[in-house]
Amino acid sequence: MTEILPLVSIVTPTYNQARYLAETIASVLAQDYPHIEYIVINDGSSDETPAVMNTYGDRIVSLHQANMGQARTLNKGWAMARGKYVGYLSSDDLLFPHAISRLVAVLESKPEVVVAYPDADLIDPSSRVILSSVAREFDYDALVVQQDCHIGPGALFRKSLVEQLGGWRADLRLAPDREFWMRAGLQGEFHMIKEPLAGYRMHPESISYYDTNPNTAKEYLRVLDDYYARPDIPARLISRKDEAYANAQLILCRMLLRDGKFSEALDHYRDAVRLNPKLPRLQTWARLIRTSVSKPIRRWMWQIKRTFSFAK
Structure with missing residues (x-):
């Protein structure tokens, strides 16, 4: 067979x-x-x-x-x-x-x-x-x-x-x-x-x-630079280029928030809004804050579980 x-x-x-x-x-x-x-x-x-x-x-x-x-x-x-x-x-x-x-x-x-x-x-x-x-x-x-x-x-x-x-x-x-x-x-x-x-x-x-240095996260911008330099991109995605870059800026914003660099995070948020003025502001900030704190909280919870398991 x-x-x-x-x-x-x-x-x-x-x-x-x-x-x-x-x-x-x-x-x-x-x-x-x-x-x-x-x-x-x-x-x-x-x-x-x-x-x-x-x-x-x-x-x-x-x-x-x-x-x-x-x-x-x-x-x-x-x-x-x-x-x-x-x-x-x-x-x-x-x-x-x-x-x-x-x-x-x-x-x-x-x-x-x-x-x-x-x-x-x-x-x-x-x-x-x-x-x-x-x-x-x-x-x-x-x-x-x-x-x-x-x-x-x-x-x-x-x-x-x-x-x-x-x-x-x-x-x-x-x-x-x-x-x-x-x-x-x-x-x-x-x-x-x-x-x-x-x-x-x-x-x-x-x-x-995955709790990575914000400087490393700039590779999302590099990836988009390389992608949008291609000659074979569908027209529907070319028209959404600014939206794609806005979302990459939000990723950088989230990384900087997680790193405690609030001023720099705000700069990237402003870049995202400039690129995509239709961003829902309150929902976007709520999502950024939620995703920024979720991994530290999960890591803290895992550490507590590990400590208790060792104590048993």
Whole structure:
């Protein structure tokens, strides 16, 4: 049976995630799809990651390297992948048993689809479901203009797409995946399977990782600069260029608020209003304040839970 099924290559880059890695690997090896190449790359971890990887022998393709970062590591894995379809799975996330077979069925039956992805559940460090069905239907205009993307773990895409686009941009730290989807969305359709087939893990380390320096967040402006320099942008999105830049300015505003730099945050808010005078002022400020405090509050709550769990 496996001879007539297309090979699927999954790449997991991992850096100091030994606590979750075994469960991630097991979730891929437990797939009901029988023709998978699983590449796990230890990106310079200093914890027990090598020992975890060694327990799986030749069931996975294991690589160990000095730290290169997520984007370069994924690009390296995709370059060596032999599959017709490729994907990635972060080393703290999970695939549920039918994920690959469902996604391959979509890609095989719909040649116009370049990316297929499942709905996902948000899970905690113990793999308990916090919130069900957190993914959303793909909306290319929302991705570009509102900087809004809800593709979680489990996405599969054609290897020819990676070869055509060149993979993730290694100069981006915050959203190389989002920028990749922006380019991929110009090449074909995205299809979401409305069934939770993956677990997207939330834990203290992941929250702190995304609590990024505001200077780094300026890459959202660079991404838009590069995007709007393209000759193949749909006319409807060219007409919404100022709106897209306004939303990028709001992202910077939120980062600066979180960093306590209120004067600079106000400057970016004013830039956003100048670019998009139709912004609802009160609703926008309410959303900025809510999203600015949510991650620090979640981190604080996680720390309390961790303290109490250690005390038991």
